[in-house]
Amino acid sequence: MQRYFLNEDLKDYQNQTISISGDSFHHMIKVMRMKVDHRVYLVTKDQQAFIAKINAIEENKVLLNWVEDDLRQQELPIDVTIASGLPKGDKLDLIVQKGTELGASAFIPFAGSFSITKWDTKKAAKKIERLQKIAQEAAEQSHRTKIPTLQPLASVKQLIEMKEQFDVCLVAYEESAKAGEDQNFVKGLKMLPAGGKLLIVFGPEGGLSKDEVGAFIQNGFLPCALGPRILRTETAPLYALAAASYHFELMHK
Structure with a gap:
């Protein structure tokens, strides 16, 4: 699955609808040709990674919802x-x-x-x-x-x-x-x-x-x-x- 970093703060990413536009939107839809129900990894500004599913694709943004957290340790401990x-x-x-x-x-x-x-x-x-x-x-x-x-x-x-x-x-x-x-x-x-x-x-x-x-x-x-x-x-x-x-x-x- 592709991974994307979110630019904005999310107070309740597990329950809110997540909107992605700009370069990430272009990469998802124009480059990767993703469709509704496709899944991606998203990372919040405080380094919380999770899997999200595409629920809707609009003219200049894609809407996703949380599926599950990704708890793997991906960073060096220093x-x-x-x-x-x-x-x-x-x-x-x-x-x-x-x-x-x-x-x-x-x-x-x-x-x-x-x-x-x-x-x-x-x-x-x-x-x-x-x-x-x-x-x-x-x-x-x-x-x-x-x-x-x-x-x-x-x-x-x-x-x-x-x-x-x-x-x-x-x-x-x-x-x-x-x-x-x-x-x-x-x-x-x-x-x-x-x-x-x-x-x-x-x-x-x-x-x-x-x-x-x-x-x-x-x-x-x-x-x-x-x-x-x-x-x-x-x-x-x-x-x-x-x-x-x-x-x-x-x-x-």
């Missing part, structure tokens, strides 16, 4: 925020799409010293809006109950200032991999409490400068390797999220 140094081309699209499927809670693009791509103010707002749509579509496809947030373009200084919002902050550093340092990533995961918040910083294609890494470390970020190999900027966040999923979801089942 919040993982991915900070990505601006990469070239459409690599950030890939990071957001696949990172959403793997359970990321938020994404922060930042301008690193070695970022070739530059965003001006007007471009940044449009990029964030587009990436937020990619995140929503990926969250629907992967049956999540939460759409990750795309935060505004940041600087290294601003990332450091965000440190107090997180329980653990890591910075992926290729020199750590070359030196065989593979314990800080595991150490960071073990330090997280249930429901804890983790920030992981990844550099652009050229990596992070020594000054940037030094600034992160001086402010309490743990430098870490992600295995013995040097990963591309679009691969490293996905490795980290997959490892976090294994540690928190599979290893403890």
Whole structure:
């Protein structure tokens, strides 16, 4: 079944008629060609998922009613925020799409010293809006109950200032991999409490400068390797999220 996120608050979704219009209506009726009695998953703004049945299709909206709640746990038991140094081309699209499927809670693009791509103010707002749509579509496809947030373009200084919002902050550093340092990533995961918040910083294609890494470390970020190999900027966040999923979801089942 298809999954759709609701934009409005529902006080009594189990008993009220639910009206869907806009892009979701278009996708249901024009793309998926749904009919009366077809069922879908819906997710409220407070992350309650449930199955609903189409009762009527009007000119510009579809009307549904609750059938049963979906009580499956679809979210990582920790919040993982991915900070990505601006990469070239459409690599950030890939990071957001696949990172959403793997359970990321938020994404922060930042301008690193070695970022070739530059965003001006007007471009940044449009990029964030587009990436937020990619995140929503990926969250629907992967049956999540939460759409990750795309935060505004940041600087290294601003990332450091965000440190107090997180329980653990890591910075992926290729020199750590070359030196065989593979314990800080595991150490960071073990330090997280249930429901804890983790920030992981990844550099652009050229990596992070020594000054940037030094600034992160001086402010309490743990430098870490992600295995013995040097990963591309679009691969490293996905490795980290997959490892976090294994540690928190599979290893403890």
